[in-house]
Structure formats: structure tokens, C-alpha cells
Amino acid sequence: MVDNNRFIVSHAPFRHDGSRISTRNYNIALAALPAILLGIIYYGMPAVGVISLSISSAIIWEFIFCRATKSSITIGDGNAAIIGMILGMLLPATAPWWFVIIGTFVAVIIGKQIYGGIGANPFNPVVVAIAVLMISWKDIFDFNEALINYDFDFAMVYPLSALKHFGVSAVDSFSMGDLLMGKQSGGIGSTFGLGLIAGGIYLIIRGIIRWEIAFSFLAGIFITALLFNMTDSARYAGPVIHLFAGYTLIGAFFLATEDSSSPVNFIPMLIYGAGTGFLTVLIRNIGVYVDGVIFAILIMNLVNPLLDKIRPKAIGRVA
């Protein structure tokens, strides 16, 4: 029977809901755009340069790695682009080119690929890269110093460092509205609170990030900051500044929610988010670092596998 048709024979199920990794990643990129756009409006071409270099170099690092290991080229899934994009959002607009390229190298190669690529990284690649950069080149991350040549109609001060060095009174001038509108010094895409919240809500509605993590992270920050503030309001700022300054919002919606380094069960997600929030405020209030989001996420990434052991009982399981 030579003239017979040959059919596709595969296994059940014969349907799929059509979701793809690339769609997910491009949606994350879309959600990050408002925050980036405001950063570009404020910081001009240098910001465009950092973001573009960051995205392109991340993609190129992934391409080089795939070539070097003779594995299939995975840049089409958008994951490298997202890593570059979010990394760029966290950097100051004045970051030099080599700094960006080192950052994407650490993120893509050391943060992700050496563990086996997408889905296998124990830490959020972007957070690993930022941690390395932060510790190695402190000055570039000093947002007040870095952005000194910019002249805006608002106080060009990095709220968290003002808080750390000059105390609560130094951040009194920041209103919640100003913080939400990005009228503060900081990374290119991490200051526009409203844009980040809008992007985050979009991702939550689309089911791309897990709302449990984002909300419990913010709740963790709010409650911990409130407790500190209640014990000594002269030394510790109130929860508003902690919620809307520094990397808090980008951390809640874009960093802590990274798929492979965060838990998937309900209770672990709440613990993970709340723990990250708690550690963030702890580092900010009594640690040496100005912003605690990065290290808090790294620490919670570390306990993620343990947290995910708390899981619901499967049907029919006896033990």
C-alpha cells in the first residue's frame, strides 16, 4: 500500500492551549515598556544606549554560549532579551558600556546557561548579575553620584541612600505621588512606580507572573517597615518610602517572580514573597547596603527548593 497517506501518530493529549515561552517573554517585555519609556524621557539617549546595549549583549552572550556548547540556538524564546531588558532597567543611565556587557555576561552565562539554561537556574540571573556588579563597582551604583549631571525639576536624590545616610527627615520631601511618577533618582526603569505597577498587574492578569509572590512581597515590606516605624519613627522611615523607592516595585513584579527561581505552591509562594519583603526591609534598616531587594531575593532563591517541599497532598497518597 504505497500510495497510502502517512499520518502523524503521537500521544495524548491532542490539544494544547497554545501558550509558549516566547509569548510569555514578549509579554513581560511589553509590561516593562512603560517604566523604560519614562526612564528614557528622563535620562535621554544615555538610557536608550544602556537598555539597547543590555538587551543586545544579553542576546549575543546567549548566542555565543549556544554556539560554543553546540546546543540549539535559544535566543528566539526571548528569555535572553528579557534578562537584558530587566538588567538595563536596574542600571543607572550613566553606566559605561563595559559595565553593561559584564552585567549581561554574568546574567546570561553565569546566572543561567552554566546551570543548563532556561528553567534550570537556581537564582534569578538578573539578580545575580546586579549583586556581582553592586559589590564590585559600588560607585557606579551610587545613583546620586552617577546621575549628578542631570538637572530635573524634582529633587534628584536616591531616596534610599538619603534615608540611610541622613535619616528619616531627609526623605520627608518625597510624596507618594512623586515616587509613583518616578520623581526620584534610581535605575532607568525602576523608578516609575505607576508604570511598574501597571505592568505587574497586566502580567498577573495574563497569568504570566504569580500574584501570590508579588503581593506577599509587598505585604512583607509593608508590615516589616511598619513595625520598624512603630518602634522608632525617628530612626526608621514609614512603609510608603520602602514600598515605592529603590528596587521594591521592579523586584515585586519582575525580579522575585522569575519562574525557575521561585516556588509554585501556594503556601511556599506566600512564605517566599513575605520572606523577601522582610529581608529587604531588614537589610535597608539595619544592614550596610542601601537597598536590600537584590540580596533578599538571592537569599530567598536559595531556600526556594526547601519551601517547595511544603505541598498539598496528592490524591490517593497514603503516606
Add this chain to the structure above:
Amino acid sequence: MIKRSFIGLAKPKLEYGSLEDTPSLKQIPTSKEITLLSKCPFDKKNLLFKKKETVKTGQKLLLYKERDEYVVSSVTGQVSSISSYTGDFGRSYTAITIVVADDEEIDDEFKDISKDSSLETIKNFLAFAPGNPPVKLFSDKDKSINTIVVCCADSDLLITTNRYVVKSDIDAIKNGISILKTATGINDIIMVASQSQMHALSTTGEKVNQVNDTYPSALPHLIMKNILGKTVPAGKNPEDIGVCFISAEAVASIGNAFNSNQIPVTKIITLVNKDGSKALVSARIGTPASDIFKAFNITLNENDRIIFGGPMTGSSVYSEDHPVQPDTDAIIIQDSDDIQFISDYPCTNCGDCIRVCPANIQINLLVRFLEAGQYEEAADQYDLYSCIECGLCSYVCVSGMPIFQYIRSAKYELDRANTAEATNNG
């Protein structure tokens, strides 16, 4: 194909189709040649009948010496070949091909005995009836069945076969239930039906329980849990805890058999065409699928897919001549353009499968063990055997991983290893 909704936060809602928009039953003329598949492995030496032997419609054909497996011929004709057929997971079947004669004769062995509607008669003649009545279970001493669940809803998506039977042949179902009751002595009969069937079934006088309209509520394990309030232990089947599932069509077959004194030989099938349009078909058991396609003027192209059974749990076949079997509730044809290819992307830990799994299995971890072939660990620590095989994990997988197939092949491999061990020790 139902796509992921824009609001991805919500769980996918896969609803069982309704029967209202289904056209009437189309009779497929008897084919020139039919093939009966028995789940008994081919064993040439012990065959009880030979090629060229003539058979009559409704004739019971015992296959092998010292075994009680049989098939029932759905046509009158001459046996043209008896061969081995290998199905999914290497399961071996005996395939009996019969060339159909011009004149039909009805076998009367069952007619003589059908006055006595005993369990023995059901067991000896109706195992191959449409709907595949699980007749062996009733007399299985190890199982001690005490409850019979008559499933009037269809368990997989798109299929409307059982719903059609309930609508068109409620009297046969009533009759079948009363025969089952007296034959088995089991009075605990539980009817499970979708909301739209509740009215029709209220006339049976039996207790009817409503099953949810979304997949996978009508799968046996979930019916057990949600309606009977009994959880089937991991790795066990409902019959292991005394509950026997039987489809509405199988009950109707039993009812009709004793009513008409003939073993029913036509199967009702839901045919789903490439464009998703559905038709109900009545064909003799053993009819090659190609004859059904011919009757509907369906042409198949290279790289299309033919699925026997539902879209979530069925199995695809190699040939368009694959025969209709007693449990073939649906035949689905997919166009090559609609076929999603499986990818070799790794799990990204997005958690979609966790949220959709009705059995609360930690799939993101389980699948990593399965990929590495560590089946023992998967079974011991990650609830491999709790899987109720609904296929939703593969359906939602962002990476496009064949998770369901990983699970099934892991179960198969473990089963094979256990059997080999038992044989070596014994």
C-alpha cells in the same frame, strides 16, 4: 481548539460538549471486510478456529484453548486472516479479519440462552458488546464489587456517544439496569450524568448524581472522589475498592441484548471532522475507519492525524483502516495544520500544571525525574501513581513538554520491571 484565554490567571475551562447541536445518527453500511481486535495476545498454536471458517452475525468466537477470551462477529462472512496486532505501549492483540458475505445470517446460540439473563450469560456473551461492559469484574473474586456506577456522561471532551444513547435509548438503559441488578445481586447502582441529562434519567427511578460540566470531572477517579466521596488509593483503580464503572452505552447493550435476543453489534461513534463539526455514526464493530470517512466524504491528507477516543486521552492510529472497537467512542480527525508539535524545551517552573492538576501532583518536580528516567524516585517521592491521567498538564504546558506521555511511559516501564521481577522470583 480552545486557546488559552487572555486572562491567563483563570484556570482553563474545558467544557464537555452539549448534545443539542448534534445531528441525527448516520448508519454506515456494512463494510466489505471488518477486523475484530481481541486484547488477547496472538498465539498461533492454540487457536480454536482457522482461516476460511464461516461465521454468522452475533456468533461468539472463542479464540484460544484453555482461555475464555472471545470476540463476537459483527457480520456474516468468512475469516480471511488471523494475525497479531501491536497497539500502544507494545500491547499485543489478536486481529481477526472477516470478509463479509452478501447474505446476513444471525447466529442463534445467544437466542437460545437469552431467556436466562444470568451473570454467567452476560459474562459469556456480552464482553464484546458495544461500550465494552466490564463483565469480568462482576465475577472477579478478588475485587468483590459492591457498587456499580453507570456513567451517562462522556468522560473525554467532544464525545457525545453516551449522551446520545441516554437520549435515544433510555428504555434499554432501564432494562439493562434491572438485568444487572438481578444478575449481579448488587443493588447499589449510582447513575452519574451531566446537568442536561438529569431530566431524562429521572424516569429510570435510580438515584442520579450530577457531574460537573467541565473536564475532567467525568473521569472515574474524580467521580469517585467528588460524588461517591471515596478516594481511590494511588496506583489503584475504582474496582480495587469495590466500585465498577460501566458506560451508559454498555448498559444499553445489555438491555438490548436480552430484549431482542441478539448480541448488539453496532457501535455508536462521535465523528469529529477537521473543522470541528461533529456527527453521530452507527457502524458495525470492526468497520475500518476509512469506510466511515468515505460515508462523510472526508479526504485525509499526508500528515493529518486520526485519533481513536477523545482529544485528551485517546490514541492516534497509523492507518485509516484501523477498525472500530467496542470501546471506540469517538474518531477525531485533525488537519496537519492544527497539530501542535511537541517541543524538547525543559520545564521552566512556571507552575501552570500545578494549578491545573486535579490530583495535586507536584508536576514540575515529577517531570524532572521522569525526564532523567528515575521512575522509582518519581513513584516514591513525587506521586507518579496519583496521576489520574487527564492530560491537562500537557495541555497547559508552556514549554510544550509531553508530560502526560512521560507519566504514562513511566508507569508502563515500572509495570514492566515489576512483572519481570515477579517472573524471575516465581
